[in-house]
Amino acid sequence: MWRPEKHDLIHLTRELIRRPGTSGREGDVARFVSDAMRSMGYDSVTVDSYGSVLGRITLSGRGERPLFVAQMDHVDTGDVAEWSRYPFGAELEGGRIYGRAASDQKGALAAMMLAGAMLKATGGDELRGDVTVAAAVHQESFEGVASRAIGEAVAPSCVVVGEASELTIERGQRGRAEIRIDTFGAMAHSSHPELGINAADTMTALLALLREKFQPPHDDFLGDGILVLTGLHTTPIMNSGMVPERCSALFDRRLLAGESASGVLMQIEEIVREAEGVIPGLRAEVSIPVMEDRCYTGAPIRGNRYAPGWALPPDAPLLRTLSRALAGAGLPHELSSTPGFGTNGCWYAAEMGIPTAVYGPSGREMVHGMDEYVEVEDLLSACRGYYAMMRSLLENKEDIGRGGYGTGD
Secondary structure: OOOOOHHHHHHHHHHHHOOOOEOOOOHHHHHHHHHHHHHOOOOEEEEOOOOOEEEEEEOOOOOOOEEEEEEOOEOOOOOHHHOOOOOOOOOEEOOEEEOOOHHHHHHHHHHHHHHHHHHHHHOOOOOOOEEEEEEEOOHHHHHHHHHHHHHHHHOOOEEEEOOOOOOOEEOEEOEEEEEEEEEEOEOOEOOOHHHOEOHHHHHHHHHHHHHHHOOOOEEOOOEEOOEEEEEEEEEOOOOOOEOOOEEEEEEEEEEOEOOOHHHHHHHHHHHHHHHHOOOOOOOEEEEOOEEEEEOOOOOEEEEEOEEOEEEOOOOOHHHHHHHHHHHHOOOOOOEOOOOEOOOOHHHHHHHOOOOEEEOOOOOHHHOOOOOOEEEHHHHHHHHHHHHHHHHHHHOOOOOOOOOOOOOOO
16 A cells, blocks of 8 residues: 655645635645645646635546545634744644644645645556545635535535544534624613613523523434524623613524524524513514625635534445545544534535545644644554545445435434
C-alpha cells in the first residue's frame, strides 16, 4: 500500500496554515491550492464564482464520482496574546503542527490533495470514474450555499468530508438553525417606565416560559435537539436613560434528521403565542435570520443559518466500502459511535440525498480552540486513508446508491 512522503505532507499543511483565510478572505489560500493542484498533476483545476477550488482526477470509463471536500476558511483567532505560538506560524514541534485551522480543516485538505495526486500517479486499469478534491469557502458562515455550488458542479455519487473525526468514520450529525426572537415595546424615559412598554422585561418573561415549555426532541443516535440562548441585546443600544423598544434573542437549535426549518419555527411560535396570553404587553416575532456577505471573488453570497441534520444507516454501502478500504490499508476502520460536528455534509446528505461520511485527522477538542494543532502521524494516516478510500470507490463493484437516510438504529 502506498505511503505518503512525510516531508511533502508536512510542507503542504504548513503552507496552508501560513495563509490566513477567515470566511470571505480565503483568496491567498485558494490561489495556493490551485497552483499546488496544477503542479501535482490534477487533470483539471477550476474555481467557482464563490471562490471554492475544484481539482479533478479523471480515470478511464464510467464509474463512481466521489467528492472529497474540506474547507479553506477558519474562525477568527481571538486574542493572539492568549496563544503560546503565532496562530499562522505553522510551527512544527514534538510531532505536531501548530496553527489556526491545523485541525479544522487544513490538515485534512492537505492530506486529500496529496492523496488525489498519488491516485493520479499510480492509476491502474481497474479504476473507473473520477474523483474531485474540493477546497470550500465560507463553511463557517454559509456552509450550505458554497456546498450547493460545489455539488451542482461535480454531481458526486458520494461525499467524504474532512472534518476532525479522530480517524473514525462518522455517519451523521445534528443540524443547526439559528433562531431569532424579537420582542417589541414602546420607548419611554427610564424615570417613568410606566409610560412605555419595556421590551427587555417582556423578553425575560418569555425566556423563562421557553425554558419551562420547550421539550427537545430526541434521537437515540443523534441525541437531543437542544435550544441554547447565545445572544441577547436591546435597542436602542447602550442607552440607560430609555426604556428599550426592542429586544432580540438569538438561539442555537440543534436539529435531528427530518426536522425542517418551518417545523422548528412552528414549535417556537406555538410557545410564543401561548406566552402572549399570559405576559402583559408581549408582542413577538420568530425568524431564522438571513445573512448577506461578499466572497473574496467579489461575488455576493446570501443564505440563512439553517443546516438540516442527517444520519446514514450503519450498514450503508458507502460505509462498508470506506471501512473495507481502511482495513485493507492497515488503518483503524471503525464507525464512530457518536455523531459528528456540524459540517458542510448537511447539504450533500440531507438536501441532495447523496451518501456522505465524515473522516479526518485530529479530534473535536482541537477545533476552534487556542493553540490548535494536528498530529503529524494522524495526518499521515488520514492521507493513507483518503488514498485507500479513493481507490476502493473507483474500483468498487457495489452500487453506492442514493438516499436511505434516517437514524439507522
